Amino acid sequence: MGRFWLGATGVFMAGLLFTGAVDNEFYFFSGYVILQGLIMATAWNILGGFTGYVNFGSAGFFAVGAYISVALHQALALPLPFLILASGMVCGLMGLATGYLTLRLKGIYFAISTLAMAIVLETVITNWEYVGGASGAYILTPKDSLFFASYVELLFMVMLIIAIAAVAFARYLSTSRTGKGLTAIRDDELAAECMGVPTLRLKLVSATAMGVFMGMAGAPFPFFITFVDPLSAFSLFIAVNAIAMPLIGGTKVWYGPVIGALILGLTQEITTVTISSELNLLIVGVVLIGFITLAPGGIVGLVQDFSRKRLRSKAAPSAGGDR
Amino acid sequence: MFSGELFFNAIVSGLLIGGFYAAVALGLSITFGCLEIVNIAHPTFVIFGSYVTYILNVNFGLDPILAGLVFVPAFFVLGMFLYRFYYASFERAGQESLNGLAFFFGLMFTVEVLLILVYGVDYRLVSAPYIGQTWHLGYIDFPLRQTVPFVVGTAMTIGVYLFLSKTFLGRAIKAVSQDRLALQLMGADPIRVKQYAMGIAIATAAVAGSLLIILGPVEPSQGRLYIGRVFAMVVLGGMGSVSGTLIAALLIGVIESFVATFYGPSWAPAVSFGLLFITLALRPQGMFGRA
Amino acid sequence: MSAPLLDVRNITKSFGGFVALNDVSIHLAPGERLGLIGPNGSGKTTMINCVSGALFNDGGAIVFEGRDITKLPAYRRARLGIARSFQIPKPFRSMTVIENLLVPLEFAAWTRIDHGRINEEAFDILERIGLADLAHKNCGDLTQIDMRKLELARALAARPNLLISDEAMAGLSSEEVDEVLEILFTLNEGGVAVIMIEHIMRAVMRYSERIVVLDAGRKIAEGPPDDIVHNPDVERAYLGE
Known part of the structure; x- marks a missing residue:
């Protein structure tokens, strides 16, 4: 078992311990929100970061995931794990289908068409009366929360498992041969294709994986907020976080979104409590713009630049400028 | 069930809204179409225009359109600064596509949040003698709150069209990313040309904003609904063609109006987005654009 | 013929x-x-x-x-x-010189090479082209001529x-x-x-x-x-x- 899996197991155990030791539900609400951001950031980055196709509509998949969950809960009263899997599958297929339609476009047009897609999804959901339409739907929190003290603790652990799965997949993808192909696509798509990289197929793999994890992130959402309407599911704030977290953390490596999600998520939870939630949004916007303009490589990029400079300044006196 | 009255009113109302849509899309037609700058924050500048109009109207009783015009120079300068910043941060380094896009996304979000912080999420509206009046021609209604934006929007679009095709600067703007050689022969500095172009583009947002708030009450997040709409118009109109954008705007106005009349208003937002989606998937160069 | x-x-x-x-x-x-x-x-x-x-x-x-x-x-x-080089070099900019060669080796040539020897294979090609000293350089730092050589080396790695x-x-x-x-x-x-x-x-x-x-x-x-x-x-x- 590698270091990564040891770490993942450690995180999981720590989560369990946390649910056992802490009673204050507030921490689990906060933890849930941060983990939701982490899953979405990781999902977004699988397409947006690894291949360079900026996707503004991916949070739409999150909302669809939430609504699939509502619909199946109402129709068949399926247990949560099935809802998560079903949402993952449906959104994965949607990622594949929309990817097939749009991923042949150049990056800019792709980004715009994803904006369009999110609005179309929102319109469809708003008109879907079975799940409440524009007025929304109430979800009764299930009584049974296994051996956890409350249902939100259960949800927190569910999100932790999905988060570990998402990060593990992103890591696997980026270190695999496929990941090398994705990086080649981001750097230069035509050159990649001419070097034997099946660009469309790899982009579709990315888009599908993005959809799967976005959907999974959305599936427990109705149970978390207990009332879901198009406004809350398609909230701009959720969408912005999914993009801001990877960009702030660093889009080129699998752990960039994780770092971004933890830092931004924690900051948000703290400012929401201590100051106000609107100011909190403003901070996200300003920090996002700051990073995009001044440090496009995100935090990971900053650290890499810094260590490279230190290496260079150490090497410089002896090498005397090798070029 | 078909009624001629409903049918013709839907057409007229669609055309009136379409003329206003053209005013919103006009700026993007320049930035995206001519400069290849993907300013997804453009509708947010329009909302910003609505709010400055609102301030002048409520505090000084200034006519909304006049208020929009008063801010044209300020928006022009704002646009020039924005281009300078964009150039220095992204375009010079060749980083524009991915990071530039994310930048405008961040800008859109930040301006929206700022407006919420200052004015809250309540709807704001302006007052003018013509808002609320309606002219009638037979059984067709011409509500002035739609007719005035139509007239001003169309006039502005035609004005910019003439400016782009008749003046030196206008032609330089049209050539700036399409035809480097022509630009060189004209002896124009591309950075300056783009700077003025962006200034003009943002300046149109001031007027479009005043039209938006005449049309109906405005709240900060409304801009997002217009992103897909304006991109649909610019892409359908054939990238950088002002006349194409105007036709596309009228067309989308009419289609939306039909959908709203015969299927219900909640489906209307999907029209332009769906249209854009299909256009991009099937024919990225636009319906009326160059082959 | x-x-x-x-x-x-x-x-x-x-x-x-x-x-x-x-x-x-x-x-x-x-x-x-x-x-x-x-x-x-x-x-x-x-x-x-x-x-x-x-x-x-x-x-x-x-x-x-x-x-x-x-x-x-x-x-x-x-x-x-069929491999090609580009008139305006199109390196994979976020990768080092040798990583640039791994892309064609792992995709274009994948079915025709010994998977265990990929790194040696890439290094051999760099040696032949005269880029071996720069193998771990970021390809953004290359000179004009080295960039051209990388173009050829990468095409070559496609076997x-x-x-x-x-x-x-x-x-x-x-x-x-x-x-x-x-x-x-x-x-x-x-x-x-x-x-x-x-x-x-x-x-x-x-x-x-x-x-x-x-x-x-x-x-x-x-x-x-x-x-x-x-x-x-x-x-x-x-x-x-």
């Missing part, structure tokens, strides 16, 4: 109303060195874009090693053994039977041109057929066994370098009347 490696049969390609290639045929024997020349805008780049699969031709057929590849996407052609070199020497000094020519000669001795597109006449005349001249989308001449130099049609195409 032995079976051709590449057989381009009467291909046509137009962009909107502009006809870039008009009924052009080219063939190439295994291991042959072919020069493709012509004035700017004559269709050379369109031709190799069609052969490599970056563009699809409108009419005609392209046959490689006896197999019709007209409809195959570029990556499939790369896997069959091609046919290498298309698109103006690999543009903007290089005279000594550097000789250096690149040397590399291309060594490659050819290893059995790789080469199509060279070049504006530097000295280089293309010295390198090619046979030359094809394009002008305004048509093939106007074909033959050994000596004949081409004295061909009146070619002179007219280059100098005008």
Whole structure:
């Protein structure tokens, strides 16, 4: 078992311990929100970061995931794990289908068409009366929360498992041969294709994986907020976080979104409590713009630049400028 | 069930809204179409225009359109600064596509949040003698709150069209990313040309904003609904063609109006987005654009 | 004549109303060195874009090693053994020099190489091209000539039977041109057929066994370098009347 899996197991155990030791539900609400951001950031980055196709509509998949969950809960009263899997599958297929339609476009047009897609999804959901339409739907929190003290603790652990799965997949993808192909696509798509990289197929793999994890992130959402309407599911704030977290953390490596999600998520939870939630949004916007303009490589990029400079300044006196 | 009255009113109302849509899309037609700058924050500048109009109207009783015009120079300068910043941060380094896009996304979000912080999420509206009046021609209604934006929007679009095709600067703007050689022969500095172009583009947002708030009450997040709409118009109109954008705007106005009349208003937002989606998937160069 | 490696049969390609290639045929024997020349805008780049699969031709057929590849996407052609370099180098900028070579090794050549030896393989190629010292440099820091060499090294890592070199020497000094020519000669001795597109006449005349001249989308001449130099049609195409 590698270091990564040891770490993942450690995180999981720590989560369990946390649910056992802490009673204050507030921490689990906060933890849930941060983990939701982490899953979405990781999902977004699988397409947006690894291949360079900026996707503004991916949070739409999150909302669809939430609504699939509502619909199946109402129709068949399926247990949560099935809802998560079903949402993952449906959104994965949607990622594949929309990817097939749009991923042949150049990056800019792709980004715009994803904006369009999110609005179309929102319109469809708003008109879907079975799940409440524009007025929304109430979800009764299930009584049974296994051996956890409350249902939100259960949800927190569910999100932790999905988060570990998402990060593990992103890591696997980026270190695999496929990941090398994705990086080649981001750097230069035509050159990649001419070097034997099946660009469309790899982009579709990315888009599908993005959809799967976005959907999974959305599936427990109705149970978390207990009332879901198009406004809350398609909230701009959720969408912005999914993009801001990877960009702030660093889009080129699998752990960039994780770092971004933890830092931004924690900051948000703290400012929401201590100051106000609107100011909190403003901070996200300003920090996002700051990073995009001044440090496009995100935090990971900053650290890499810094260590490279230190290496260079150490090497410089002896090498005397090798070029 | 078909009624001629409903049918013709839907057409007229669609055309009136379409003329206003053209005013919103006009700026993007320049930035995206001519400069290849993907300013997804453009509708947010329009909302910003609505709010400055609102301030002048409520505090000084200034006519909304006049208020929009008063801010044209300020928006022009704002646009020039924005281009300078964009150039220095992204375009010079060749980083524009991915990071530039994310930048405008961040800008859109930040301006929206700022407006919420200052004015809250309540709807704001302006007052003018013509808002609320309606002219009638037979059984067709011409509500002035739609007719005035139509007239001003169309006039502005035609004005910019003439400016782009008749003046030196206008032609330089049209050539700036399409035809480097022509630009060189004209002896124009591309950075300056783009700077003025962006200034003009943002300046149109001031007027479009005043039209938006005449049309109906405005709240900060409304801009997002217009992103897909304006991109649909610019892409359908054939990238950088002002006349194409105007036709596309009228067309989308009419289609939306039909959908709203015969299927219900909640489906209307999907029209332009769906249209854009299909256009991009099937024919990225636009319906009326160059082959 | 032995079976051709590449057989381009009467291909046509137009962009909107502009006809870039008009009924052009080219063939190439295994291991042959072919020069493709012509004035700017004559269709050379369109031709190799069609052969490599970056563009699809409108009419005609392209046959490689006896197999019709007209409809195959570029990556499939790369896997069959067609590699190209780009006129304006297109390195994978976020990768080091050696990582750039791993992409074609792990994709284009994947089914034809020993997976355990990929790194050695990449290093061998860098050694042959003279980039071994720079293997772990970021490719953003390379000089012009090293960038050109990387282009060739990467194409080579695709393990091609046919290498298309698109103006690999543009903007290089005279000594550097000789250096690149040397590399291309060594490659050819290893059995790789080469199509060279070049504006530097000295280089293309010295390198090619046979030359094809394009002008305004048509093939106007074909033959050994000596004949081409004295061909009146070619002179007219280059100098005008």
